[in-house]
Amino acid sequence: MFYQRTVLSNGMRVITEKLPHVQSVALGIWVYTGSRHEHISVQGISHFLEHMCFKGTSSRSAADIARLIDSVGGNLNAFTSRENTCFSARVMAEHLDIAIDLLCDIVFQSVFDPTETEREKAVVYEEISMYEDSPEDLIHDLHIQHCWPDHPLGYPTLGNLETIAKFSQDTLKQHFSAHYTPDKIVVTAAGSVNHQLLVEALSKKLGSLRSPGKEVAETPPFMQSGGHFQRKALEQLHLCLGTRGISRAHPDHFAFVLLSIILGGGMSSRLFQRIREQEALAYSVFSYLNGYRDAGLFVVYAGIGKNNFSRTVNIILEEFSRAKNQTASTEELQRAKEQFKGSFILGMESTENHMGRLAKLEFYHDHFYSVEEVIAEVEKITPEEIKALANNYFSSESLTLTCLGDLAEPKDFKLDC
Numbered sequence: 001m002f003y004q005r006t007v008l009s010n011g012m013r014v015i016t017e018k019l020p021h022v023q024s025v026a027l028g029i030w031v032y033t034g035s036r037h038e039h040i041s042v043q044g045i046s047h048f049l050e051h052m053c054f055k056g057t058s059s060r061s062a063a064d065i066a067r068l069i070d071s072v073g074g075n076l077n078a079f080t081s082r083e084n085t086c087f088s089a090r091v092m093a094e095h096l097d098i099a100i101d102l103l104c105d106i107v108f109q110s111v112f113d114p115t116e117t118e119r120e121k122a123v124v125y126e127e128i129s130m131y132e133d134s135p136e137d138l139i140h141d142l143h144i145q146h147c148w149p150d151h152p153l154g155y156p157t158l159g160n161l162e163t164i165a166k167f168s169q170d171t172l173k174q175h176f177s178a179h180y181t182p183d184k185i186v187v188t189a190a191g192s193v194n195h196q197l198l199v200e201a202l203s204k205k206l207g208s209l210r211s212p213g214k215e216v217a218e219t220p221p222f223m224q225s226g227g228h229f230q231r232k233a234l235e236q237l238h239l240c241l242g243t244r245g246i247s248r249a250h251p252d253h254f255a256f257v258l259l260s261i262i263l264g265g266g267m268s269s270r271l272f273q274r275i276r277e278q279e280a281l282a283y284s285v286f287s288y289l290n291g292y293r294d295a296g297l298f299v300v301y302a303g304i305g306k307n308n309f310s311r312t313v314n315i316i317l318e319e320f321s322r323a324k325n326q327t328a329s330t331e332e333l334q335r336a337k338e339q340f341k342g343s344f345i346l347g348m349e350s351t352e353n354h355m356g357r358l359a360k361l362e363f364y365h366d367h368f369y370s371v372e373e374v375i376a377e378v379e380k381i382t383p384e385e386i387k388a389l390a391n392n393y394f395s396s397e398s399l400t401l402t403c404l405g406d407l408a409e410p411k412d413f414k415l416d417c
Contacts (some may be wrong), residue, residue: 044159
């Protein structure tokens, strides 16, 4: 892997990874701003602003933007998360100059036209409605809100109808000027890219940006334990049960990933085998680890019939206890390592994944880990480390359950592992 990193005079960072075996380039403009950095009165503004960046600039209409990227056979995309907003393009290497020009234009020259703003509100309203009609997606947002109530990390990225209705051109411009500043921006590129030429192009286009960023204090959230039951007329119950996790840069990150794989990371995992294969309680069951700059969550999800609620929850809690009291076998841990390595290496065959990984390493770590270094770290993890991690994090005091569906809270309900 060949990484290069340059800091422009205004503090903006440019990071590239040369991949000689490809003919394309994935380019991303990443901004360290997301729903975590919003005031409660403007929930959803980061996501809405991302939408509006595609609705016209001082020199291009929305149709012009679409026609230009299509004319070179490229792809244009964007997303907003709790801590980041990303605008990206993937093009053939000979069209990188067009991608640079287009991304810089939509991110830094958007006009946030009032007519387009009102029109886009209707689009986002529909996006929220679609999301709320997808309980298998909605449950995860509800769970994080219950785990971290009254903390910005618990805010829904899409916002809500009340706050979005108040957005105006001035609101968007104020948020942009406060958060889209050079010190919070990382530009990454992976593929057939010349680092120096990219730095020169970005210096010309964005080197004059100087406005100071608005400092937003970040404090880690406090984990709220307990059960939360939201009644909704659904055929299935959707539940998330988990505990506090770890930050992205935590030294135990890879060990926790392996623990998650052992518990619910595939068809051979303990929870999949017990809940689906042995007892046929669910079709979908899995676990995952969500990490942020200073906090994290470990979550098990299952979609079940309401008559299967108690048995499913008990099995999950039993497996938490088992992870605390018994070390994983050498064979089971090695299988988890191979699953991680396979998924990680296959992901590295995508230029977009390389590009995204560069940004996340810059935002969350102090070192650019090569694929070889990651694999070496994973191989060192022992069964005893996995057991110790389970004992540190699987405690009754930090267990949180969120349930969405046609079920009232059971009497004498208790979470204990």
